[in-house]
Amino acid sequence: MNAHPPLFEVRDLRVAFGRNGTFAEAVRGISLHVDHGEVLGIVGESGSGKSVGMLAALGLQPEGARVSGSVRFKGRELVGLPRRDLRELRGSRIAMIFQDPLSSLNPVMTIGAQISEAVHLHNPDLSRRAVIDRARDLLALVAIPQPDRRLHQYPHEFSGGMRQRVMIAMAVANDPDLLIADEPTTALDVTVQAQIMDVLADLQARLKLGLVLITHDLGVLAGHADRVAVVYAGEVVEQAGVDDLFARPGHPYTRGLIASIPDMTAQKDRLFSIEGTPPALGRLPAGCAFNPRCVNAQEICRHQAPPTLRRGDHSAACHFAFAGTESAA
Amino acid sequence: MIRYILRRLIAMPFLVLGIVTLAFLLTSVTKGDPLTAIVSDRQMNNPEVVAAAKARWGLDRSLPERYAIYVGNLVQGDMGTSFITRRPVAQDVMFRLPATMELVTAAMIVGATIGISLGVLAAYFRNTVIDHTARLFALFGSSIPVFWLGLALLYVFSVQWGVLPGPGRLDARATPPTTITGFMTIDTLLAGDIRLFLDAVWHLILPAFVLGWAVAGTISRLVRANMLEILSRDFILTARAKGAGEFRVVIRHALRNTLVPTLTVIGYSFAYLLTGAVLTETIFSWPGMGSYAVEAARGLDFPAIIGVTIVGGIIFLVVNLLTDIAYVIANPRVRLG
Ligand SMILES: Nc1ncnc2c1ncn2[C@@H]1O[C@H](COP(=O)(O)OP(=O)(O)O)[C@@H](O)[C@H]1O
Ligand code: SF4
Ligand SMILES: [Mg+2]
Numbered sequence: 001m002n003a004h005p006p007l008f009e010v011r012d013l014r015v016a017f018g019r020n021g022t023f024a025e026a027v028r029g030i031s032l033h034v035d036h037g038e039v040l041g042i043v044g045e046s047g048s049g050k051s052v053g054m055l056a057a058l059g060l061q062p063e064g065a066r067v068s069g070s071v072r073f074k075g076r077e078l079v080g081l082p083r084r085d086l087r088e089l090r091g092s093r094i095a096m097i098f099q100d101p102l103s104s105l106n107p108v109m110t111i112g113a114q115i116s117e118a119v120h121l122h123n124p125d126l127s128r129r130a131v132i133d134r135a136r137d138l139l140a141l142v143a144i145p146q147p148d149r150r151l152h153q154y155p156h157e158f159s160g161g162m163r164q165r166v167m168i169a170m171a172v173a174n175d176p177d178l179l180i181a182d183e184p185t186t187a188l189d190v191t192v193q194a195q196i197m198d199v200l201a202d203l204q205a206r207l208k209l210g211l212v213l214i215t216h217d218l219g220v221l222a223g224h225a226d227r228v229a230v231v232y233a234g235e236v237v238e239q240a241g242v243d244d245l246f247a248r249p250g251h252p253y254t255r256g257l258i259a260s261i262p263d264m265t266a267q268k269d270r271l272f273s274i275e276g277t278p279p280a281l282g283r284l285p286a287g288c289a290f291n292p293r294c295v296n297a298q299e300i301c302r303h304q305a306p307p308t309l310r311r312g313d314h315s316a317a318c319h320f321a322f323a324g325t326e327s328a329a
Numbered sequence: 330m331i332r333y334i335l336r337r338l339i340a341m342p343f344l345v346l347g348i349v350t351l352a353f354l355l356t357s358v359t360k361g362d363p364l365t366a367i368v369s370d371r372q373m374n375n376p377e378v379v380a381a382a383k384a385r386w387g388l389d390r391s392l393p394e395r396y397a398i399y400v401g402n403l404v405q406g407d408m409g410t411s412f413i414t415r416r417p418v419a420q421d422v423m424f425r426l427p428a429t430m431e432l433v434t435a436a437m438i439v440g441a442t443i444g445i446s447l448g449v450l451a452a453y454f455r456n457t458v459i460d461h462t463a464r465l466f467a468l469f470g471s472s473i474p475v476f477w478l479g480l481a482l483l484y485v486f487s488v489q490w491g492v493l494p495g496p497g498r499l500d501a502r503a504t505p506p507t508t509i510t511g512f513m514t515i516d517t518l519l520a521g522d523i524r525l526f527l528d529a530v531w532h533l534i535l536p537a538f539v540l541g542w543a544v545a546g547t548i549s550r551l552v553r554a555n556m557l558e559i560l561s562r563d564f565i566l567t568a569r570a571k572g573a574g575e576f577r578v579v580i581r582h583a584l585r586n587t588l589v590p591t592l593t594v595i596g597y598s599f600a601y602l603l604t605g606a607v608l609t610e611t612i613f614s615w616p617g618m619g620s621y622a623v624e625a626a627r628g629l630d631f632p633a634i635i636g637v638t639i640v641g642g643i644i645f646l647v648v649n650l651l652t653d654i655a656y657v658i659a660n661p662r663v664r665l666g
Contacts, residue, residue, distance in 0.1 A: 060569055084574075091572035103563040108586055108660075118571045170571065 024282030041225030101163035112151030161192035250316030427511025429617030439541030448552025471546030596652025
């Protein structure tokens with residue numbers, strides 16, 4: 001394969017939670033990779049294991065979770081890495097931002113103190129003055145007006161959008177190579193969602209960040225991702241370049257997600273949504289995990305798990321993936 | 330915030346007057362006859378002596394009259410004369426107050442340190458042996474009566490093992506330093522006598538621990554519950570994602586967020602410490618307000634009883650005010666909102 005290892009490569013990542021003596025997998029063997037400066041979108045319904053998977057990749061899984069598989073960052077294995085080595089990477093080479101910027105900021109620390117902390121943790125020799133200067137520059141970088149005044153304020157004095165800008169500023173404080181953004185706009189007002197996406201996209205391009213953009217809204221990825229991984233019930237069910245994915249979705253679940261993107265131009269009077277709900281943790285159906293909700297399900301789907309079929313860089317885990325296109329070819 | 334403090338300060342005199350009135354009324358409804366404290370049994374049958382004593386101590390006047398005179402004197406700093414010591418109550422109290430404050434402060438430091446440490450450890454290592462041990466320790470502290478604990482520890486550590494000194498504030502053979510603040514630890518330092526200072530600290534350990542253990546239990550339970558809640562918050566994850574170490578996460582991010590309720594419970598536990606000091610001082614022959622109050626109550630020394638009640642009440646009010654101010658300062662939302 002490549003001479004250079006990818007920036008970030010996850011292989012067969014599994015995260016299991018213990019419940020009454022047995023373990024149930026919330027993440028069931030996810031594999032994906034992100035290159036330098038590339039934007040990978042991860043999309044899937046709520047509860048499909050996106051957050052738990054990415055947190056586990058950084059060793060931040062909830063207490064009691066069992067993690068296996070391989071996570072490599074610049075070729076270095078992170079699973080099983082000593083805590084202090086992981087800490088050195090977190091916030092410096094790999095940064096993360098979360099869904100709800102209000103609850104993600106410490107309510108009793110000023111914004112300045114929180115950004116400064118991010119700087120100081122990985123530059124312990126920097127003077128106080130220099131750290132504060134850097135914090136101010138970071139606020140300016142994410143276009144927060146009057147950064148000097150803002151540094152001394154507390155999170156509750158900021159609006160939702162401004163708080164997420166702060167989170168972004170904090171995340172890029174040490175010029176990371178990889179940023180994992182877990183539903184960065186989900187908790188925000190629709191009116192500011194686009195602004196925050198622009199800030200992220202702008203910084204991604206300027207700082208040449210590898211970006212993992214997690215969302216439950218495939219529409220967000222159309223303009224922002226290079227490649228997309230579709231996750232269902234803890235598995236990647238489809239992976240492709242963004243244009244390829246939208247043009248030729250191979251998996252019925254992906255087709256359902258595309259159909260449920262709200263369309264501003266078409267005169268649809270009702271929004272499409274995939275029927276049913278994802279399986280609860282530890283209650284997977286036999287065969288294909290998606291079969292109870294799949295409009296294309298056949299007999300085989302109910303007792304045999306589908307293989308992952310590939311066509312170039314495009315892969316999909318469905319018995320009938322690419323079937324239509326192949327017969328047409 | 331300034332206005333809030335001013336409002337509280339303006340309310341203070343009225344609250345103090347309330348305490349004075351209550352203390353005064355309470356003693357007037359007690360069954361005991363203060364004359365028995367003044368006049369010896371043999372002279373009780375001598376009407377002249379009794380009448381003279383009544384006139385001398387103002388007991389021949391009506392209650393409203395006595396109240397008016399008392400309040401009038403009080404505003405001039407006069408709390409009357411003790412039946413027993415025959416010294417001005419204000420002077421007695423001022424002499425004994427520092428001993429109590431020193432004991433209570435030490436107990437507070439012990440209680441808060443143990444309580445916060447145990448609470449943090451128990452929360453961080455929840456449901457492990459550390460957690461269970463910490464909780465058991467806290468439970469003991471708040472369920473064992475102070476007098477029992479005091480006597481037991483005194484017996485074990487002082488009598489049996491001899492590792493800690495017996496009752497009192499200093500070694501009986503030592504010459505106390507000149508009284509400046511009345512705090513033995515401070516006065517010995519001011520006198521430049523390190524050996525005496527260490528002796529004072531040495532004598533403070535056991536009573537402070539006995540008194541502090543009970544509040545340590547209350548504090549640790551509260552800190553544990555608050556820490557558990559805070560440690561599950563998203564910003565804890567943010568701190569870890571920044572690369573913060575566990576110590577920083579626990580102390581700087583989590584504990585800092587439990588500061589407000591912790592300060593509040595520490596402040597309010599002061600009332601408990603003041604009442605607990607009565608027993609502790611009696612057990613440890615500590616010459617403070619507590620043992621003074623016990624002697625006064627035993628001897629139906631009304632001026633002393635009222636005096637101690639008023640001073641105790643004022644201390645309580647001041648500490649509660651300070652607690653509330655600390656609450657406002659420690660809480661940015663309240664401070665700015
Ligand atoms: N601490 C936990 N204990 C047990 N199960 C958990 C825990 N955290 C998450 N899960 C389970 O893991 C699954 C995936 O959750 P999550 O990764 O948050 O989904 P997503 O981010 O895709 O919405 C869910 O079914 C959830 O119930
Ligand atoms: S394998 Fe069958 S059930 Fe599963 S997605 Fe494909 S068609 Fe649907
Ligand atoms: Mg999530």
